[in-house]
Every structure is written in C-alpha cells, then in structure tokens.
Amino acid sequence: MRCLPLTTNVPYGYVKDPENPRRWVVDPVSADVVKRIFSMCMEGRGPKQIANQLKADKVLTPSAYRALQGIKTPNKKPEDPYDWHSSTIVAILERREYTGCTVNFKTYTNSIWDKKQRETPIEKQAIFPNTHERIIEDAVFEKVQEIRQQRHRMTRTGRSSIFSGLVYCSDCGSKMNYGSSNNGDPAQDFFDCSLHRKDKEKCKGHFIRVKVLERVVLKHIQAVTGYILRHEAHFRAVMEEQLRLESSEQIRIRRKQLERNENRIAELKRLFIRIYEDNASGRLSDERFDMLSLTYETEQKQLEAECITLRQEIEVQERQNENIEKFIQTAHRYVGIDELDGYALRELVSAIYVDAPDKSSGKRVQHIHIKYEGLGFIPLNELMKEETA
Numbered sequence: 001m002r003c004l005p006l007t008t009n010v011p012y013g014y015v016k017d018p019e020n021p022r023r024w025v026v027d028p029v030s031a032d033v034v035k036r037i038f039s040m041c042m043e044g045r046g047p048k049q050i051a052n053q054l055k056a057d058k059v060l061t062p063s064a065y066r067a068l069q070g071i072k073t074p075n076k077k078p079e080d081p082y083d084w085h086s087s088t089i090v091a092i093l094e095r096r097e098y099t100g101c102t103v104n105f106k107t108y109t110n111s112i113w114d115k116k117q118r119e120t121p122i123e124k125q126a127i128f129p130n131t132h133e134r135i136i137e138d139a140v141f142e143k144v145q146e147i148r149q150q151r152h153r154m155t156r157t158g159r160s161s162i163f164s165g166l167v168y169c170s171d172c173g174s175k176m177n178y179g180s181s182n183n184g185d186p187a188q189d190f191f192d193c194s195l196h197r198k199d200k201e202k203c204k205g206h207f208i209r210v211k212v213l214e215r216v217v218l219k220h221i222q223a224v225t226g227y228i229l230r231h232e233a234h235f236r237a238v239m240e241e242q243l244r245l246e247s248s249e250q251i252r253i254r255r256k257q258l259e260r261n262e263n264r265i266a267e268l269k270r271l272f273i274r275i276y277e278d279n280a281s282g283r284l285s286d287e288r289f290d291m292l293s294l295t296y297e298t299e300q301k302q303l304e305a306e307c308i309t310l311r312q313e314i315e316v317q318e319r320q321n322e323n324i325e326k327f328i329q330t331a332h333r334y335v336g337i338d339e340l341d342g343y344a345l346r347e348l349v350s351a352i353y354v355d356a357p358d359k360s361s362g363k364r365v366q367h368i369h370i371k372y373e374g375l376g377f378i379p380l381n382e383l384m385k386e387e388t389a
Contacts, residue, residue, distance in 0.1 A: 025133065043162065044345075099136055171203055187211055275293065323375060
C-alpha cells in the first residue's frame with residue numbers, strides 16, 4: 001500500500017504543491033470555508049441549513065471556486081456559482097483527509113465483469129496519518145461524525161435547538177424531541193420524551209423548557225470548569241479512579257462478548273465447510289445449500305461487524321486517561337463561559353438525561369444528569385462538598 005494519495009482530484013481546501021504535484025498544501029481561502037462548515041455542524045446545523053447559509057453569504061461552491069482559480073475539474077461549471085447542495089456539505093464533513101491523513105482504497109469493484117464502485121468499510125481502508133497539513137482537528141472530525149448520526153428536528157417555525165440529538169429521557173432512555181408551542185414563542189420551546197408521545201402508558205411525561213435546559217446546563221458547565229481551574233490535580237485523581245472502576249467492568253463485559261462472537265464465527269466457518277462437502281457429495285441439495293450458506297454468511301458478517309465495534313470500544317476504554325487530559329484541556333478554554341453555543345456544548349457534552357418532574361414538595365423540581373465528553377458523569381456534588389468541608 002502507498003502513502004501517496006491515489007486520487008487525482010485534490011479535496012476542496014487543498015491545492016497541489018507547485019513543486020510536487022503529488023503533495024497537497026492548504027489553500028487558505030477554501031480551507032476557511034471547510035473550517036466554517038465543520039464549525040456550523042458542531043453548532044448543530046444540518047447539511048441543508050449549512051448549504052443555505054453559504055448560499056445566502058455568496059460563498060462560491062467548490063466547482064465555481066476551482067473554475068475561478070483556473071483548476072480543471074470533472075464537474076461542469078455551475079450556472080449559479082453560489083448554489084451549494086446538501087450532498088456537497090455531507091461529502092466535506094465526511095472527508096477524513098481534512099485531518100491531515102491520506103486515505104486510499106476507499107472504493108472497490110467485485111470483478112472485471114462487475115465494475116460497480118462500492119464503498120470500502122473504514123476498517124479496511126488504507127489510512128496514513130500526517131501526510132499533509134491538517135485543516136480540522138481529530139477530535140472535531142470525530143465529533144462531527146457522531147453529530148451526523150443524530151437527527152436534528154426543526155419546529156414548524158423553522159427553528160432548531162443546539163440541544164437536538166443530545167437530550168434523553170432518564171426513565172426509558174428514549175430521545176427527547178424538540179418542539180414549540182402553537183403561538184411560536186421561542187421562550188416556550190421545549191423537549192419531551194418521544195416514547196411518551198407515542199404511548200403514554202409506557203413512559204410518563206418528561207418535559208422541559210429549552211430555556212430551563214440552557215440555564216441548568218450552563219450553570220453546571222460553569223461549575224465543572226471552575227472546579228477544574230481551582231483543583232485540577234484532585235479532579236484528575238477522582239476521575240481516574242472513577243473511570244478505572246467503570247472501564248475494568250466494561251472491558252470485561254466486552255471481551256467476554258468478543259470471545260463469544262469469535263467462537264461463533266469459527267463455528268460458522270466449520271459449518272460452511274461441512275455443508276459444502278455435503279453438497280459436493282450429493283447429500284445436500286443445491287437449494288438447501290444456498291439457503292444455509294446465505295444464513296451462515298449473513299450471521300458471520302453481522303458478528304464480524306460487532307467484533308470490530310467491540311474492539312474499538314475496548315480500545316477506547318483502555319485509553320480513558322487520555323480522555324481525562326483532553327477534557328481538562330477543553331475545559332480550560334471554557335472557564336468563565338457566560339453563554340452556551342452549539343460548538344461549546346458538543347465539545348464538552350455527549351448526552352443529557354432529563355428526570356420526570358417531582359411535585360411532592362408542592363413545587364415543580366426537575367433534575368438533569370449531564371454526561372460529559374470522554375468522561376461520563378462527573379460527581380460534581382461530591383467534589384463541591386469536599387471543597388467546602
């Protein structure tokens with residue numbers, strides 16, 4: 001495998017080095033647009049919203065920009081040089097080369113008779129890090145891929161929330177959907193449990209105003225970042241111990257499942273050999289062989305995909321200390337934060353769980369639980385008690 005890019009088309013954001021056409025160098029103008037696209041995604045905007053914003057701001061599309069620079073491309077010159085499409089935004093957001101690596105063998109064909117291009121699974125692509133200057137940090141790229149898997153709902157008014165895709169019901173674990181009142185007042189925007197909407201018997205009402213969520217989450221982030229500023233060493237020690245206990249159990253569970261999957265894959269391979277021999281000797285009909293082989297192959301592919309995920313999860317669990325250091329560095333950037341935006345929220349938070357309101361005291365009391373990026377739940381109350389003890 002080669003560490004030189006096999007593609008002849010340089011990604012938008014880069015140009016060919018005049019002294020070495022096989023090397024990519026950053027083009028400042030288009031690279032700034034790439035950074036802006038990733039930033040808008042981190043803020044919670046979807047591809048369509050990003051495309052509309054770039055069009056409104058009269059930003060040249062990649063094809064129009066290359067044409068202006070005199071760079072030949074396989075695409076025709078667009079009629080509207082500002083007509084960005086969602087597909088273009090998606091392609092940019094999913095392009096790993098922006099992290100400074102070369103990615104080869106991204107597609108494959110089955111044979112010389114079947115020339116249809118198919119996407120190669122990420123684990124089978126040839127990825128070479130640090131082959132050119134990066135435009136996007138690894139952490140931002142990975143976070144954007146997570147965001148891309150989430151669905152960001154818009155209300156009838158066309159508004160969306162920075163919290164979309166992050167809020168869950170504490171009881172049933174379902175996503176909480178973003179909505180607005182009939183009068184369209186932004187102050188009345190809310191999240192409620194998606195399962196409760198479908199079946200009120202399965203989950204009781206979990207409902208929280210967006211303005212309340214903003215206030216409580218911002219206050220918690222301020223407290224966490226402030227504590228880290230004052231007691232970084234103690235915070236690190238507490239989280240290392242918490243993650244060590246959590247990781248050891250999670251690793252044990254995943255390794256056990258991985259072993260079961262690998263044993264079953266080996267068994268399926270033996271079964272396939274057996275039915276092949278039975279078919280060749282005439283003991284098993286072609287029809288029965290086709291049915292069994294398809295069943296075994298489908299199960300094996302599913303198990304192999306699960307094994308890849310399990311190995312990745314084990315690797316993540318084993319690198320928990322790295323997560324602590326990354327989080328502390330990120331937290332330092334947000335010390336003194338007085339307003340929450342989508343970018344900051346997604347750098348710090350991976351999920352928010354909302355409890356049902358408690359009215360037993362005569363007042364409506366509602367708690368939320370914040371799962372922080374790479375760390376999980378931070379025992380802030382216990383840390384604060386120690387500080388005042």
